[in-house]
Amino acid sequence: MGAGDLFVKASLVSPHAPLKGQQRTASDPEEHVWLSASAGTGKTYVLSARVLRLLLRGARPDSILCLTFTKAGAAEMAERVHQRLAWWVRLDDTMLFRELEALGEASGPAERENARTLFAKVLESRGGGLRIMTIHAFCQTLLAGFPLEAGLIPGFRPIEGREEAALGQSVLADVVVTAEREGDQRLLGDLSALSRRLGEDDARRFLSRAARAGEALEALPEGLDALVRRAMDVPADFDAGDIALACSDGAFDRDALLELARMYAGWATKTGEAAADRISEWLLGSAEQRAVELSDLALVWLNKDGEFRKNGPKDPGFPALRERLNDWCGELCGLAARAALAAGVSSALNAGRRYARAYDGAKRARGLVDFDDLIRMTVRLLGEPGIGDWIRYKLDQATDHILVDEAQDTNLRQWQIVAGLASEFFSGDGAREDFVRTIFTVGDFKQAIFGFQGTDPEHYRAARIGFDRQAEGAGREIVQLSLNASFRSSQPVLDVVDKLLDELGHAALGLPEASEPHVSAAGGFGAVTLLHPLTGDSAGEDDSEEGWVEDHVRKLAGALAKQVRGWLAVGGEERVWLERKKQWLQPEDVMILVRKRGELAALLVARLQAEGFRLRASIGCGCRLRWR
Incomplete structure (x- = not known):
């Protein structure tokens, strides 16, 4: 993407909405921040605002390192910042004044002139501008500079x-x-x-x-x-034959089993007769056959849940005999299962x-x-005596501000990399007096329970505690903030979520404490449009390029594209008015979620393009398709 593209796209940028409350505090470029943000609460908005405020305060573009979890997330973040900076170049004084005021930054003539120079500074900065990348891309770049020290072949490449x-x-x-x-x-x-x-x-x-x-x-x-x-x-x-040996004649209490069979036979019911027959059949088998059918023998007196059957012979000695035989059988079955x-x-x-x-x-x-190699080798390289110390020193000299996105998806080794990068932020020569060096993380602790790529809620918590202690030792503080106002969901939906969380209890979700109630910042009410189910009822063979796709999938893709076109059609009966925005539905207000990146996702792109949309794919947890 060139500068010309950014200028064209910048013409579509809307004015920056004022940062309020914890949004403004979280984006403060002089604070260390540990931000908790649920989905749809504007975390990317806060992240980009913090980067903009860092630049406005004089931070070198190449001194900012933003680590995101996906390539799409990194691209979206970079695009937002670049579009905003490109837009500032063209704004008049009044509009730029409002932009800086919305960010909570000084907005005088000198500050406005500085803001207009930032776009060029980013493009001309060392290393090609802002370092907004996935942690795997960061590791790849680092290892590429020291392949032999990391035990790699020069010119290595990731496999995907x-x-x-x-x-x-x-x-x-x-x-x-x-x-x-x-x-x-x-x-x-x-x-x-x-x-x-x-x-x-x-x-x-x-x-x-x-x-x-x-x-x-x-x-x-x-x-x-x-x-x-x-x-x-x-x-x-x-040995595998030990169980058969334990089931051979003379190795177990045959008389006890015969006595149990007699009790079942005297019960005078179909169940009793079947149980007696089953014991007799087991006794008639060979030792090897008995070993194989041992668990079936236990079902004479146990149900499928492994508990004693409620009904049985009325003989006074039955309970004790059943329990004794169950202990013998259970010990052998357990040993066989463990073996x-x-x-x-x-x-x-x-x-x-x-x-x-x-x-x-x-x-x-x-x-x-592979991606695991990148992380593992980077941790090892940074911890290597001698060369590791020198690499950390060089990284420390180049990095003054670290921002970690999707922190809940950061596993233990990745946290070790982040900790290594920020190790000097709070001590020694690294804690510079001429300006503040900061660390900022944003994530949702609740999502860490999914354990994606080895993540663990305890690693997330331990990382926060570790940075807390380092900051405290340097006389600083990690400000803990939370964004819980959703711009994506209406209040009734969030109320259902909160009620479900309350009924389950935070402990059932692996959370140390109850989460804060969710609040909707969207306003208004949602609506559900039900489309008729579609089936593949086409006759004959389809000779088109899409003939290999199931008929109902093609129908669904076409129906969805036409539905979206109807919602946006000027003067159309289906056109949607957004009360909370006080405007008609725009293309950027629509998001389609599909279960996986398959035939439907690909066909949706084609069908929407056929309807006149210019698509921008954003792949996150699942497949999202946004269009503008």
């Missing part, structure tokens, strides 16, 4: 999408072929057991996860079988470790890294 899947398939095939050629029956057996246990697709997914956890798997000792058995309380000398699970876990870990080694070797041979 289809290439990663294709490499995984190729590595698995090579692992199997090599095992067959070398006669490695253990590995072949482990892979076979994994496939039988999980199924082919889930087995592949497991191996893919194992490849991402290669470091952890390598940390396990070579004697995995013994380790897993000890962890699951399975005797070291246990089978231990064998399955051992084989899975062994297969996963061997696959992870092969996959890592294949990546290195091709000069490839």
